[in-house]
Amino acid sequence: MSAVGEWLDIGRVDQLPALGARTLPVRGGREIAIFRTANGEIYALANQCPHKQGPLSQGIVHDTTVTCPLHNWRISLVTGEALGEDKGCVPVIPVKIDGGRILIGRAAALEGVA
Amino acid sequence: MTKPHLIVIGNGMAGCRAIEEILARDADRYRITIFGAEPHVNYNRIMLSPLLAGDKSFDDIVINDLAWYADNAIDLVAGDPVVAIDRKIQTVTARSGRVESYEKLILATGSDPFIIPVPGHDLQGVVTFRDMDDVGAMLRAADAGGDAVVIGGGLLGLEAAHGLSLRGMKVTVLHIMPTLMERQLDEAAGWLLKEALEARGQTILTGADTAEIYGQGKVEGVRLKSGHEIPASLVVMAVGIRPNVKLARGADLAIGRGIHVDDHLVTSDANILAVGECVEHNGLVYGLVAPLWDMCRSLADGLVATPSGYTGSVTSTKLKVSGIDVFSAGDFSGGEGCEDIVMRDAARGIYKRVVVKDDRVIGAVLYGDTQDGNWYFDLLKKRQDVAEIRDALIFGQAFASGGAASANPNAAVAALADDAEICGCNGVSKGKVVGAIAGGACTLDAVRACTKASASCGSCTPLVEGLLAVTLGDAFDGERTAPTLCKCSSFTHEDVRRLIPEKGLKAIPQVMQALHWTTPDGCSSCRPALNYYLLCASPGEFVDDNQSRFVNERMHANIQKDGTYSVVPRMWGGVTNPKELRAIADVAEKYQARMVKVTGGQRLDIFGIKKEDLPAVWADLNAAGMVSGHAYAKALRTVKTCVGSEWCRFGTQDSTGLGIKTEQMTWGSFMPHKFKIAVSGCPRNCAEATIKDFGVICVDSGYELSIGGNGGIKLRGTDFLCKVATEQEALDHCAAFIQLYREEARYLDRTAPWVERVGLDYIKARIVEDVEGRVALTARFHFSQRFMQDDPWAKRAAGEDYKLHQHLAEIRPLATPSLVAA
Ligand code: SRM
Ligand SMILES: Cc1cc2nc3c(=O)[nH]c(=O)nc-3n(C[C@H](O)[C@H](O)[C@H](O)COP(=O)(O)OP(=O)(O)OC[C@H]3O[C@@H](n4cnc5c(N)ncnc54)[C@H](O)[C@@H]3O)c2cc1C
Ligand code: SF4
Ligand code: FES
Numbered sequence: 001m002s003a004v005g006e007w008l009d010i011g012r013v014d015q016l017p018a019l020g021a022r023t024l025p026v027r028g029g030r031e032i033a034i035f036r037t038a039n040g041e042i043y044a045l046a047n048q049c050p051h052k053q054g055p056l057s058q059g060i061v062h063d064t065t066v067t068c069p070l071h072n073w074r075i076s077l078v079t080g081e082a083l084g085e086d087k088g089c090v091p092v093i094p095v096k097i098d099g100g101r102i103l104i105g106r107a108a109a110l111e112g113v114a
Numbered sequence: 115m116t117k118p119h120l121i122v123i124g125n126g127m128a129g130c131r132a133i134e135e136i137l138a139r140d141a142d143r144y145r146i147t148i149f150g151a152e153p154h155v156n157y158n159r160i161m162l163s164p165l166l167a168g169d170k171s172f173d174d175i176v177i178n179d180l181a182w183y184a185d186n187a188i189d190l191v192a193g194d195p196v197v198a199i200d201r202k203i204q205t206v207t208a209r210s211g212r213v214e215s216y217e218k219l220i221l222a223t224g225s226d227p228f229i230i231p232v233p234g235h236d237l238q239g240v241v242t243f244r245d246m247d248d249v250g251a252m253l254r255a256a257d258a259g260g261d262a263v264v265i266g267g268g269l270l271g272l273e274a275a276h277g278l279s280l281r282g283m284k285v286t287v288l289h290i291m292p293t294l295m296e297r298q299l300d301e302a303a304g305w306l307l308k309e310a311l312e313a314r315g316q317t318i319l320t321g322a323d324t325a326e327i328y329g330q331g332k333v334e335g336v337r338l339k340s341g342h343e344i345p346a347s348l349v350v351m352a353v354g355i356r357p358n359v360k361l362a363r364g365a366d367l368a369i370g371r372g373i374h375v376d377d378h379l380v381t382s383d384a385n386i387l388a389v390g391e392c393v394e395h396n397g398l399v400y401g402l403v404a405p406l407w408d409m410c411r412s413l414a415d416g417l418v419a420t421p422s423g424y425t426g427s428v429t430s431t432k433l434k435v436s437g438i439d440v441f442s443a444g445d446f447s448g449g450e451g452c453e454d455i456v457m458r459d460a461a462r463g464i465y466k467r468v469v470v471k472d473d474r475v476i477g478a479v480l481y482g483d484t485q486d487g488n489w490y491f492d493l494l495k496k497r498q499d500v501a502e503i504r505d506a507l508i509f510g511q512a513f514a515s516g517g518a519a520s521a522n523p524n525a526a527v528a529a530l531a532d533d534a535e536i537c538g539c540n541g542v543s544k545g546k547v548v549g550a551i552a553g554g555a556c557t558l559d560a561v562r563a564c565t566k567a568s569a570s571c572g573s574c575t576p577l578v579e580g581l582l583a584v585t586l587g588d589a590f591d592g593e594r595t596a597p598t599l600c601k602c603s604s605f606t607h608e609d610v611r612r613l614i615p616e617k618g619l620k621a622i623p624q625v626m627q628a629l630h631w632t633t634p635d636g637c638s639s640c641r642p643a644l645n646y647y648l649l650c651a652s653p654g655e656f657v658d659d660n661q662s663r664f665v666n667e668r669m670h671a672n673i674q675k676d677g678t679y680s681v682v683p684r685m686w687g688g689v690t691n692p693k694e695l696r697a698i699a700d701v702a703e704k705y706q707a708r709m710v711k712v713t714g715g716q717r718l719d720i721f722g723i724k725k726e727d728l729p730a731v732w733a734d735l736n737a738a739g740m741v742s743g744h745a746y747a748k749a750l751r752t753v754k755t756c757v758g759s760e761w762c763r764f765g766t767q768d769s770t771g772l773g774i775k776t777e778q779m780t781w782g783s784f785m786p787h788k789f790k791i792a793v794s795g796c797p798r799n800c801a802e803a804t805i806k807d808f809g810v811i812c813v814d815s816g817y818e819l820s821i822g823g824n825g826g827i828k829l830r831g832t833d834f835l836c837k838v839a840t841e842q843e844a845l846d847h848c849a850a851f852i853q854l855y856r857e858e859a860r861y862l863d864r865t866a867p868w869v870e871r872v873g874l875d876y877i878k879a880r881i882v883e884d885v886e887g888r889v890a891l892t893a894r895f896h897f898s899q900r901f902m903q904d905d906p907w908a909k910r911a912a913g914e915d916y917k918l919h920q921h922l923a924e925i926r927p928l929a930t931p932s933l934v935a936a
């Protein structure tokens with residue numbers, strides 16, 4: 001068996017709209033949301049709002065925050081923490097960019113996979 | 115005794131600087147030979163840009179002329195690159211066959227420009243921008259005339275484009291990212307830069323992905339992935355650089371992205387050093403000159419004096435395009451604990467953003483006025499505590515260190531002289547503002563009304579508020595009579611709506627700049643509002659910004675609590691037929707909808723559709739002649755009707771028919787909030803017309819029109835507007851009322867609170883009494899509808915924005931391959 005790399009290549013940066021997001025389902029695990037900010041940085045969070053599991057990928061991205069589409073909680077893309085008065089946290093998946101390609105941390109991405 | 119031989123490979127900026135540093139410490143230690151691939155003396159590479167632009171000649175940019183080599187007994191071997199290093203016997207071999215042995219070797223081979231391997235990249239006329247040869251090729255192409263394409267909207271690309279357009283070429287810049295220089299600038303500054311370059315005649319295409327460079331033997335043009343073709347006789351590739359590690363690799367030195375060096379710039383071989391862009395230190399490679407100076411000092415210290423140790427460099431960037439000032443340093447990506455301080459001065463074309471974290475400056479982006487760039491950069495490098503000067507920081511060094519700054523920002527205002535100018539747009543002095551306040555103007559609006567201060571661009575609003583606070587003391591409650599649009603702006607909705615056409619604003623970043631937004635890209639409140647205001651102000655012209663829309667409007671469906679969507683096709687006037695019902699039934703089965711429900715708006719709602727299936731669902735519904743019901747949109751929702759005179763024994767007019775006509779006239783129109791209409795056939799009012807935004811009650815003698823009703827959270831019955839005699843008049847009044855609401859209400863105001871705020875008399879004056887005005891409103895509504903009435907579902911079903919509906923990829927941990935692209 002070949003050794004499994006630490007990072008998963010999931011596609012090109014330009015496949016994401018600026019200030020937008022796309023989804024990445026994980027068989028047997030939880031769906032991941034990949035976000036792109038105005039500056040072209042990429043972040044990844046579990047696609048589930050800590051409030052009532054709203055799909056964060058469908059929220060409005062501004063600066064390094066996403067506003068949940070269901071009840072407007074604001075979630076930091078950097079830490080996964082709810083901002084302001086709200087309390088809660090969503091798992092963050094490490095991301096790095098290499099030559100225009102998005103790599104996400106394998107271990108975090110596969111967390112919870114049966 | 116012979117001196118040990120020091121050989122330098124690379125006669126560029128780092129190589130020669132390293133020698134200068136060594137000579138300054140100990141001029142007699144080594145016998146020195148420098149090999150250079152280029153047939154020139156050492157010149158200043160960064161000045162190739164002004165050379166191309168015609169601001170400098172080659173002689174101007176020479177750093178060390180031949181006399182310098184002679185004076186220091188340096189043997190320069192120019193135009194003869196080294197092709198191999200033999201570490202065992204310590205020799206280098208040049209292309210000419212010349213072999214030299216060394217005691218110490220310095221690699222300073224710089225970088226190679228990266229060439230994207232698209233078809234045609236090797237055609238004649240494709241050049242990079244790195245050395246004198248490249249500049250020569252560009253100048254020859256410019257002399258021959260024609261068009262140029264520059265691929266890459268970073269620092270280098272833009273400098274190349276600038277030079278070529280000064281040389282008379284028509285230049286198009288292709289940039290793959292959405293904003294220019296995205297690694298150095300944020301969206302706001304990148305956008306300003308784009309505007310400025312376009313104003314100078316360059317064509318800038320962002321989000322442009324090159325598919326091919328075409329031509330017979332030589333370049334004839336560039337084709338984008340979108341299919342768009344740009345004819346050109348010259349293509350400059352400026353998409354990035356890669357450390358030149360060829361020799362090091364051949365000699366088996368440790369390399370990563372660059373040649374690995376320690377803090378003394380020594381490679382994995384103790385007798386070989388490396389410096390400049392070709393090295394990797396502590397995981398970092400650099401592409402600017404400032405780090406070279408630091409490296410060369412440490413290299414010389416380590417080699418001939420007391421080792422000091424290189425600890426890495428912090429860099430800043432300036433764009434060398436005359437007349438356009440851009441500065442950037444550090445990290446401005448924001449994030450946890452970061453605070454953005456933003457200042458915009460539209461009149462002078464200035465945008466400044468300083469990012470502060472834990473009372474330290476960590477990044478800065480300046481556009482238009484870069485005077486304080488070095489000061490911010492200095493604060494950043496020294497990690498200086500800025501808590502004391504925090505409030506004055508954004509105004510620059512002169513202001514912040516002039517004693518004006520203190521814990522209380524109002525003290526700075528208080529300290530200003532009476533004749534100090536507060537409002538630059540209207541030339542209003544501090545004395546005049548204070549006088550107005552003393553004379554009874556106790557609110558911002560009052561000051562604006564009587565002095566015009568802060569009434570134009572608004573950038574002095576904080577100053578005026580400061581003066582109010584200082585002059586009135588506790589009597590100033592800081593409240594404004596009308597709320598600001600959101601916390602990113604000091605303007606009210608009304609101000610913004612008025613200023614958009616007044617200043618001819620056409621895009622969201624442009625509004626943010628012109629109206630001094632205090633955040634770089636707004637928030638989830640102001641972005642949708644601005645998007646709507648622009649859409650309303652420039653029908654047919656403004657390109658809707660999808661990312662500034664709430665999910666439902668972006669997806670053209672209603673998101674549900676489980677993340678699936680509901681789909682509501684339009685059912686004109688609440689009337690349907692077997693064909694439509696069959697199509698809905700088929701869709702419900704085919705896509706496993708979990709429920710179909712009759713809505714309170716007289717149509718059918720299909721629940722539980724997955725976002726991936728939406729385009730297919732819409733295609734099926736379109737095929738049966740149905741379009742989006744906009745059940746998700748701040749737009750016309752439903753027109754409820756009753757059966758009316760055609761069937762009902764009490765019916766006075768054809769309420770169903772009028773309802774359908776009304777819906778056909780108004781569907782697709784975006785508004786500040788959702789808008790509902792109903793037409794009842796008689797005063798029994800079965801269509802509940804008196805709790806709608808616009809309601810029609812048919813009577814024997816005509817149509818009673820009423821407005822501003824709301825059945826939602828706060829129940830409000832409509833106000834009677836007027837009675838008209840014909841269907842056409844009813845339709846015309848409806849269009850006029852909607853247009854007035856579209857043009858004047860605040861975003862997210864339903865008609866009910868809006869009518870209450872402006873008063874029924876105002877609405878009557880505009881719609882009933884001012885006949886000419888009504889006709890004009892109706893005409894503007896119809897004009898706007900020309901661009902609004904195309905079914906958004908049809909476009910999506912045909913493939914538009916398909917990415918919104920597809921996963922980026924899918925991870926299947928147990929299958930091979932483990933990643934499946936969508
Ligand atoms: C489906 C429907 C309920 C039903 O099953 O009958 C419905 C469902 C929703 N309504 Fe409604 N409203 C529906 C008719 C109404 C009506 C009755 C009507 O239109 O005659 C009203 C009261 C009339 C009025 O608007 O004045 C109504 C007053 C509201 C309100 C309160 C608005 C207000 O101004 O106070 C909201 C909240 C909002 O818009 O912010 C709301 C919001 C919603 C939302 C969009 C909640 C949301 O944001 O997710 C629901 C979306 C469901 C979905 O995914 O489709 N819905 N909603 C009705 C769709 C009608 C249609 O065919 O498009
Ligand atoms: C147009 C332009 C504008 C720039 N503007 C700026 C700016 O405004 N600010 C800024 O900080 N930086 C700027 N830079 C970047 C800056 O010029 C570089 O960071 C700097 O030149 C790097 O120095 P270096 O000595 O490592 O590489 P170079 O200066 O490229 O020197 C390397 C030399 O080694 C030679 N060489 C390579 N291989 C061999 C071999 N095998 N044998 C012999 N010789 C060899 C090359 O021919 C070259 O002459 C600019 C660059 C360009 C091209
Ligand atoms: S009444 Fe409340 S729960 Fe029912 S559809 Fe409307 S918003 Fe949803
Ligand atoms: S589920 Fe995200 S805010 Fe409620």
